[in-house]
Amino acid sequence: xxxxxxxxxxxxxxxxxxxxxxxxxxxxxxxxxxxxxxxxxxxxxxxxxxxxxxxxxxxxxxxxxxxxxxxxxxxxxxxxxxxxxxxxxxxxxxxxxxxxxxxxxxxxxxxxxxxxxxxxxxxxxxxxxxxxxxxxxxxxxxxxxxxxxxxxxxxxxxxxxxxxxxxxxxxxxxxxxxxxxxxxxxxxxxxxxxxxxxxxxxxxxxxxxxxxxxxxxxxxxxxxxxxxxxxxxxxxxxxxxxxxxxxxxxxxxxxxxxxxxxxxxxxxxxxxxxxxxxxxxxxxxxxxxxxxxxxxxxxxxxxxxxxxxxxxxxxxxxxxxxxxxxxxxxxxxxxxxxxxxxxxxxxxxxxxxxxxxxxxxxxxxxxxxxxxxxxxxxxxxxxxxxxxxxxxxxxxxxxxxxxxxxxxxxxxxxxxxxxxxxxxxxxxxxxxxxxxxxxxxxxxxxxxxxxx
Amino acid sequence: xxxxxxxxxxxxxxxxxxxxxxxxxxxxxxxxxxxxxxxxxxxxxxxxxxxxxxxxxxxxxxxxxxxxxxxxxxxxxxxxxxxxxxxxxxxxxxxxxxxxxxxxxxxxxxxxxxxxxxxxxxxxxxxxxxxxxxxxxxxxxxxxxxxxxxxxxxxxxxxxxx
Numbered sequence: 001x002x003x004x005x006x007x008x009x010x011x012x013x014x015x016x017x018x019x020x021x022x023x024x025x026x027x028x029x030x031x032x033x034x035x036x037x038x039x040x041x042x043x044x045x046x047x048x049x050x051x052x053x054x055x056x057x058x059x060x061x062x063x064x065x066x067x068x069x070x071x072x073x074x075x076x077x078x079x080x081x082x083x084x085x086x087x088x089x090x091x092x093x094x095x096x097x098x099x100x101x102x103x104x105x106x107x108x109x110x111x112x113x114x115x116x117x118x119x120x121x122x123x124x125x126x127x128x129x130x131x132x133x134x135x136x137x138x139x140x141x142x143x144x145x146x147x148x149x150x151x152x153x154x155x156x157x158x159x160x161x162x163x164x165x166x167x168x169x170x171x172x173x174x175x176x177x178x179x180x181x182x183x184x185x186x187x188x189x190x191x192x193x194x195x196x197x198x199x200x201x202x203x204x205x206x207x208x209x210x211x212x213x214x215x216x217x218x219x220x221x222x223x224x225x226x227x228x229x230x231x232x233x234x235x236x237x238x239x240x241x242x243x244x245x246x247x248x249x250x251x252x253x254x255x256x257x258x259x260x261x262x263x264x265x266x267x268x269x270x271x272x273x274x275x276x277x278x279x280x281x282x283x284x285x286x287x288x289x290x291x292x293x294x295x296x297x298x299x300x301x302x303x304x305x306x307x308x309x310x311x312x313x314x315x316x317x318x319x320x321x322x323x324x325x326x327x328x329x330x331x332x333x334x335x336x337x338x339x340x341x342x343x344x345x346x347x348x349x350x351x352x353x354x355x356x357x358x359x360x361x362x363x364x365x366x367x368x369x370x371x372x373x374x375x376x377x378x379x380x381x382x383x384x385x386x387x388x389x390x391x392x393x394x395x396x397x398x399x400x401x402x403x404x405x406x407x408x409x410x411x412x413x414x415x416x417x418x419x420x421x422x423x424x425x426x427x428x429x430x431x432x433x434x435x436x437x438x439x440x441x442x443x444x445x446x447x448x449x450x451x452x
Numbered sequence: 453x454x455x456x457x458x459x460x461x462x463x464x465x466x467x468x469x470x471x472x473x474x475x476x477x478x479x480x481x482x483x484x485x486x487x488x489x490x491x492x493x494x495x496x497x498x499x500x501x502x503x504x505x506x507x508x509x510x511x512x513x514x515x516x517x518x519x520x521x522x523x524x525x526x527x528x529x530x531x532x533x534x535x536x537x538x539x540x541x542x543x544x545x546x547x548x549x550x551x552x553x554x555x556x557x558x559x560x561x562x563x564x565x566x567x568x569x570x571x572x573x574x575x576x577x578x579x580x581x582x583x584x585x586x587x588x589x590x591x592x593x594x595x596x597x598x599x600x601x602x603x604x605x606x607x608x609x610x611x612x613x614x
Binding site for chain 2: 022026
């Protein structure tokens with residue numbers, strides 16, 4: 001490591017630090033999960049739903065079982081313990097609703113139904129193509145408004161309104177602060193708008209994958225590029241009905257992830273296949289799988305209504321957000337909580353009400369991506385700030401500086417601000433970009449609010 | 453299908469490969485010969501992670517059927533490491549922090565090597581063109597371009613690249 005990149009105690013901030021793995025990266029010697037060679041390894045291919053929403057009438061695996069090189073074929077019957085599960089069960093999130101392999105219904109095009117394990121990937125693919133599933137198609141929904149409309153096709157019996165029920169049967173993750181209704185009545189202006197973001201695939205260059213290896217001691221070693229090793233270990237053990245102590249996960253090196261390798265879509269399946277086949281099994285998304293069936297960032301619909309005074313102060317903010325989680329909840333409640341906690345943004349608004357819904361549709365399940373829930377919140381808020389500035393014919397820089405939170409202010413989720421830096425950040429941005437601010441705005445500080 | 457026996461030189465070593473049908477150079481290098489620097493990001497010529505040199509020219513190993521490569525000389529990053537012929541480029545990548553997850557890096561170094569062998573004084577546009585087939589998703593293009601520029605500068609001053 002070159003001298004200039006070493007960190008000295010007390011002098012880390014603002015100093016570049018050399019990535020620990022950089023030397024091995026440039027020589028191509030970093031070991032990714034796929035670089036580990038395991039003898040007698042089998043390959044797995046999943047037969048997936050070809051329709052977005054249907055009842056399964058029949059699953060015929062007879063031709064797949066007879067196919068060249070096929071060693072084992074798994075359906076939901078081969079899931080020993082937890083046939084339907086949910087990602088945050090360990091912290092009390094219920095009920096489990098996502099099957100490892102589909103039971104009686106499929107809820108998105110691409111849902112796993114049968115896993116075919118064979119000597120080569122080509123043989124596994126050929127075998128998977130020979131599975132025959134008979135469907136009774138159901139009406140589907142692909143948009144949050146359609147899913148919430150009366151009489152919409154319903155995905156889950158336990159959630160009759162197509163949205164998740166948070167603990168204590170709350171329909172949404174909620175923020176309540178001050179008296180927004182009263183403040184709206186007293187506001188000079190009302191500014192409202194709806195903001196939409198669309199799904200994006202995280203698209204790491206290394207696709208998600210895992211090699212599950214049975215050991216002679218009854219333990220299993222999982223080589224994986226998961227971004228969430230501990231959760232993956234606990235959930236995979238739960239699904240397989242074994243103690244987590246019997247799973248040894250080796251990972252921590254991912255060829256990109258960006259939230260796309262948090263979902264545990266791979267490891268439980270590879271584990272079950274290795275248990276049934278009694279041989280090492282590799283399950284790896286092809287690039288096509290990664291682009292078509294791996295979870296994406298969600299589509300978010302954020303409706304904001306603000307009460308604003310003529311001088312630019314925002315006195316009330318209503319937010320209603322619908323996160324299109326797709327067909328299964330996965331980690332989406334975490335994104336919903338982060339989104340809710342981020343409201344009303346880095347601004348001090350004394351009266352806030354926010355409701356963040358997780359809405360089920362027949363789309364590919366969605367997941368984390370770079371600022372889970374926060375990116376759509378920031379996007380919507382900053383677009384709204386510009387809209388307010390335009391409505392008041394006010395400079396958008398000044399509007400933000402006026403409303404930016406200061407140390408000592410109370411945030412809507414009731415954490416006092418102690419590390420505010422937005423005022424100084426905007427002032428620095430103005431200096432660097434040649435934006436001239438009035439003198440009183442140049443004098444503003446995160447330490448105290450001037451003139452109010 | 454009968455396999456055709458193909459003779460290749462990989463990193464200076466002679467190899468005899470039974471080439472079934474369309475088996476690719478990538479499969480042979482990764483799976484049969486254990487050259488792990490040849491990454492598999494897409495298996496369809498889209499990402500550049502499997503870049504190698506074939507007779508000194510940049511190539512995507514996943515798109516080349518081995519049966520078409522009789523007599524070819526293949527160089528992977530392992531080969532460049534052995535001869536230390538990419539040392540200056542690698543040093544510049546480290547200095548510019550031009551890698552994050554590292555998965556695209558082998559291919560990037562190979563592309564940089566192919567460029568500088570052909571054109572020792574590339575412009576910024578030449579560099580961008582040369583790495584345009586190598587995708588990076590950790591948003592590292594700027595440090596990568598700077599690293600290649602810096603390596604070219606060092607080599608022009610008589611660095612120990614070869």
